Amino acid sequence: MRAALAARAKMERLLAAPTPFASDDGSADPAVTAALEDTGLERHLRLDRLWAALTAGRLIVPVAAHARPGRGAAGRADDSGRAGAPAREPRAEDPARDAAALAVDLPDGRRALPVFTSAAAMTAWRSDVRPVPVDPRRAARLAVVETDRLWILDPGTRDLRLPRPAVVALAEGRDWTPSWRNEPVQADIAARLDAVEGVVGVAFEPGAAVELRIFIRVAASGGADAAATMEACRRVMADPAWADLVDAVELCPLPERS
Template sequence: MSGHEDVTRPVRPGGAGPDPQVAAALAARAKMERLLAASRVIVPVAAHALTGAPRDGRRPASAGAPGHEGHTKDAAQDAATLAVDLPDGHIALPVFTSAAAMRAWRDDVRPVPVEPARAAQVAALETDQLWVLDPGTRDLRLPRPAVVALAGGEAWIPSWRNEPVQAEVAAQLGAVEGVTGVAFAPGEGAELRVLLRVDSSGGMAGVAAALEACQMVMVNPAWGELIDTVELCPLPA
């Protein structure tokens, strides 16, 4: 599944207040959803024709001199020549919330407003169906299902708010021996954080076996159309 990964992270039970990391994730995701609803986003376009071969063969060949890529009349298409390498090896279309955020990333490009749907369509064809919002500052990855939905003019419900998706995930994880509870939150380093209450009465071997089984559930490629990345967070029981 493109971009899908599963990370297991321990979580300590906190006090009455919200987990600061979760609160930060919520604020970032709210910003992302507002951007998707906007009439325009900003993409970078190089001030001059770029030099270099297309990466992975996915960049359109230029009609100019060999090794050069010229501008087109499509700013989103031009922005694909500046695709960003993500830490997990995928590439994403750089999309910005402001010209200032773009200048903080690079000062040799100019900001061009485009319709979000067009930027999503280009990302779906020219990258790994991903956006990265404000690279260099926010570095917020827009999940693949969101980009695909936006490109097709469809509504997207984030997995951290999608009750049918959560119900199915909870049902499958709840069937794993040793799992006594499942909850959800926006991920810190992934799209979705899955909180697992695991019975520790059988010792660490039992906990490890339950977590391994949960990981096997979540790496199923069938989740790819609904969830981009997942982090499993076991809670002490």
């Protein structure tokens, strides 16, 4: 009885604790909606605007109606919340951490934390979870610790993957500068690629479907093999050291000017 009363008192303290989202009605931030719907901007500028709006407000993460999934006698995971379902593990004091149990598997094999612009968008994805409003930096830290340092925005409707360098920078309390306008990052990439045999020039621009497009001018003479040169450049860009600085890139070979 004493333990039960203590647990109840603790829960009441947690419920009574002030939260900046106490009056949150679950609707989308108008600035975020405007950024998402601004189809007049090029992709990279639209993403810039969206990121600024997302990080200036709040996000919603999903939490199962009960605690993290348990396992029944047959060893099957069960997170349905139905009456009579197997007992769950105790919920963490920070309910947002339970959102990691609902991480989304991406086509490339990585896992991303699902984050939502509104409670309605979350319900469209799954009706058996409840919304928890969180500070974006808290959601970024959760993604870094519990997933592959990725967010997926409004899975089930928009399925928009946010760049990993942006999530990592937010988690660390830094401003995110995308690689298409990050001159120090570009200078480092150019130095590494210029060292590849057959490369005679490197240039950059925002990508149409990726964060950064890299133009590589390949020597047209001197015995250089263009295919081998490009393969060596791909190996350079596959270095894990770039992972937190540059999101997806596209390498575009160009012939040497005559």
